[in-house]
Amino acid sequence: MLPLIIDTHCHFDPEDVASELILEATSKQVGVLAVGGNATNNRTARESGVPFACGYDWSCVGAEINLESLPGMVAVGELGFDFHRGWSAEIEADQRERFARQAEFARSTNLPIIVHTREADQVTESALAAVALPKTGVIHSFTGDVAFARRLLDLGYYISFSGIVTFRNAEMLRETAKFVPVDRILVETDSPYLSPVPLRGKRNRPAYVRETAAFLAALRGVTLETFAEQTRQNTKVLFGAVEAWGI
């Protein structure tokens, strides 16, 4: 019997048939956390029927600032900072404003946050430190070095690895993946992007998290069973005992 792995970060685009991807994942002993962030995949995450996260915008939470009207919502996000397409004071101010609004929602609901950071490490770190959420969250699809990981761990955050860790040129990231403590590591696909080796180039799907999990287990020198157990436990501590996942 395959050990159960939770894909803690996938997106459903409008062209994805979420029900089929979820069914396939279930048949491969993979649990799914559907993540929003923009108006489109906030909606598909919420409608997917699996535990979901969505960013606080009108397409998702709307005026319903109480969780009873959002069954299955286990996190806020993804949210964060991205200067890949360029930086300006206006862009940063806009992202800070959106971050603050969503972090406030997370605080008021005591939900963890799912954090995206790309070419924005210092801003992300300072924003997380400043907001000081008691529940913290996870830095998803992490690509940073050991030093950056350590500072985020010190702030109380979990670190999640996607298929990027399997890429040939990701040696520095593999050092980080060996470094993250056993009680702070998570695994994800970030599908439909970032398929792990040996599936690179294909459209990614939640079931493929098994490849990344097996890779990380071997890298960290533990059995897949042990790695699965550790990451399930971390998923449970961060997102709660979710019945749909059987944890």
Ligand SMILES: [Zn+2]
């Ligand atoms: Zn994502």
